[in-house]
Amino acid sequence: MSAARSRAARVLALWCPDWPAVAAAAVDEVPPTRPVVVLHANRVVAGTATARAEGVRRGLTRREAQARCPGLYVAQADPDRDARLFEPVVAAVAEIVPGVEVLRPGLLVLAARGAARFFGSEEAAAERLVDAVAATGVECAIGIADELSTAVIAARRATIVPPGEGPRFLAPLPVAELAVEPSLAAPERADLVDLLHRLGLRRIGDFAALSPAEVGSRFGADAIRAHRCARAEPERPPSAAPPAADLAVEYPCDPPIDRIDAAAFAGRLLATRLHERLAGASVACTRLIVSAETAAGEQLSRVWRCAEPLTPEGTADRVRWQLDGWLTQRALRGVPPEEDPGGAVHGRGIAPGDPRSFAPGQNPAGATGEHHRGHGVRQRGARSAGTPPYRPGPAPITVLRLEPIEVVTTAALQMGLWGEAGDNEERARRALVRVQGLLGGTAVQVGVLSGGRGPAERITLIALGDEPSPRSDPDLPWPGRLPEPAPAVVLVDHPGVRLEAADSSPVWVTDRGDFTAVPARLHWGRKHWSVTGWAGPWLLDEQWWGGTRPDCLVRAQVLLDDSVRTLLLLGYNRAWHVEGLYE
Template identity: 60%
Template sequence: MSTDRRSRVLALWCPDWPAVAAAAAAEIPASSPVAVVSANRVVACSATARAEGVRRGGRRRESQARCPELYVARADPDRDARLFEPVASAVDEVVPGIEVLRPGLLLLSARGAARYFGSEEAAAEQLVDTVAAVGVECQVGIADEVSTAVVAARHGAIVPRGSGAQFLAPLPVAELSAEPSLAAPERVDLVDLLVRLGLRTVGDFGALSPVDVASRFGTDAVLAHRSARGEPERPPSARVLPPDLEVEYRCDPPIDRVDAAAFAGRALAERLHVTLSAAAVACTRLLVQATTANGEHLSRTWRCAEPLTPEGTADRVRWQLDGWLTGRSENKPTAGIVLLRLEPVEVVSAGALQLGLWGGVGDEDERARRALVRVQGLLGGDAVQVGVLSGGRGPGERVTMLPWGDEPVPDADPSAPWPGRLPSPSPSALMPTRPEIAVTDESGVAVQVTERGMFDRVPGRVDWGSRSWVLHGWAGPWAADERWWDLGATSTARQVARAQVLLEDTRALLVLHDGGRWFVEGIYE
């Protein structure tokens, strides 16, 4: 196929979308400095925050020190997808047939838009105005290939036909990993290696021989090399789809709540995965459709760089349903959903998806996951929770409990120093009510912890309710000055200390000293 006849791709990119969505959700001006954090690291920030020195990858405390007015929000893919739906709907009204790569980035065919509006430049201007009418800023890029169009959108450029390689050549090689929805997770490591090898620009990497790249690096590097050379990428699938791959779910009664829709969508994603596995294929482009009780038909296509796993399918279905049911789009349904339908639009061989030893993608894990999803469907979303390692000083603070299926984002960074943190091992059982006890020396005088974080006398006994034990040993204390910077009238600052004490019956307790009193925080069994 000649270059002139190749279909062109238009990418529409909303800069800093997680930060834009966080500001919209908090109802604060878009011009405010905003940072979105995950595990106490900045993953996205607004242009205003960057002007104050906030950077992606920076620590939360450092960012707040650089910009005291910074509004900090937790990363929330559901929020990002829900608030992006009005943008996607507005673009789809103007040019039907969009494909969402992720919240904040979508693709469409430039050919139809250019024909309708007269030129690619006119189409780009019209789409920017359309998105601006929704209250969002965006940039448009047009090129021959998807990855080039996405890079062009970041620069607000329209790349002439056949000039993709020339456009990319002077750009930093980091542009190849700037969009995670188009690259494998190891792309960041590849870019780091290329820089250390002296390949600073995309053109330097593209100048390498394809044979050398294929023999030295992995599959994703070959795809990145093709992108750098402006060579044709994955086209629309010419593979004939096996019959009866689509799955649907009839909702009785109609679904009008996001949690109920998410459970139905997750079960439907499981059924789709089973159907695809039986046909030995995996989905790379998914059409999500819904029909309401009033006969409204909603649909959206999600394009993926890699074959979808059951978890990836469930995430996209949940995001889309959340956007339809609670979004701010003018096309918000006027009645509950009575029919959900998932249809694979593009598939690849199942060999592109890593299979477990006994077939399926982690077959045993899949069975366990389906059981948990079933319990969630019966008891509610918060009924099944899993622990995620978090940051903190006490054992209870180091676990963030999240509903099964949510993104495992801890409340605090577990890799931070956390002075005064309890050393390993952690107690085998935690006491949620923290019963009060008395810790005394051998003569019965209460033991306290000094301002220097030391016992004022040697612990000798523990009295817990009507029982009393002689101590056979102890370790600590580990003192922690928590929220020392909070000096207001409603200050929550406090000085606490933890210690491990060994009872005469060989059991050990984790005890907490707080406000001159002792409490049992955990038990070592």
């Protein structure tokens, strides 16, 4: 690629570090000095710099994260919250440079050429955008490169990659960087990275050294896209092309929408209409404009970009996020500053000009996009001198419009029999029904949450298709129940293990409910691990009326030295058995 061509196609990526954790901390008004993490499926998916300084990393379970950092503030993943609070940031950038595309809450891209020409240079444009985002109370980092994926990786390092230097910039980076951004990678990208590691390709340059023919013949379609990213080859840049008018759909809002629940209903209805029209044209959308008109005549629009073709559910989510952001911004800006002298946060988001100031050490990022430790959202305080003047938010929405900018053939999107897309649960259910027809009605069973004290008691297996009625009421108190979280895997056959002390003597439980010795090792078959921590033991006194219970029944939890697995042990007849696994 020539230098002139690469400069014309330059892409600017703006990344707000740890955005899910930043948004959660802002909503819950957590002090910036307290570490914060966000969980999904009981695993850490995002955390602040203060949490990482305490050793908390993505992928840890809640138990492991809290063990490393006892003062950790834990929030649950909420895409609606993340998108709602990111809208003021997008609006601040769009006021300076048009053509903003949102990849996900916390990350946006735009064409760098216009911004560089207007401000005089790419460095000046980056500095101006960082200042604009800092005015909303958020820290960010800027990356500029020839290709979009390279710019996103550069933003994580606050780097401006010179034209034509993309391959050289990427070559020494770990190959895991190709999968770190979910908005640009397919779900199977993590498996590809693991395979490349096992093949000895540890750096992006090692993977880029393979020829396209070698990658295409040995790996899947996503590996080909990852290989193009590793070689910094041309990708689809941010687009300023006009929308496809024949595929656009419009919804007149009567009465005008000024509530989030009404916006969610309208967004789902319009998403269904859009995908019916896309299905009729045998195409799927990968880049979408969400636009709206207000009762005051305002024109609002935002571009959403996706790595994979949008499904109806994905489109409805993005429409809901966007309308939620606009309406929340309206609610926040609708309170004049003289009526809010304390600078309290109203609603559920943070709007540009929110009267907050950084705590010591939490200054906005500079021209290079370098960010400091902390949550990155301004805390409550006096209005700073640089805060923009008060402006009212948009009026209620009267017209909603969806316009697909970029479409691909439906071969890129697996459609269901009745037009649905990505309905994995329904396809799995149909397969189970077929197996049930071959093997019998009780051959396929599903679990229903039940009441009980042990993990096995809290699962009632019901034949597929029967009424999901639990054996016991799960809402009863059940004193003495095993505390949350429940084991990820429950073993009904209770395989035996041997718990030993440091001198290889077996460990059991005294009459007072203590271990006879400090647990040091655990043997399971031919494998053994060192025990680095434990909880319990807890003596169980239940079902004494049955007459068949063991003399001593006890539970304990042990943490193995690999730090990624905890076992729930059940002891009886002076032997230990594995009842559950915490993954």
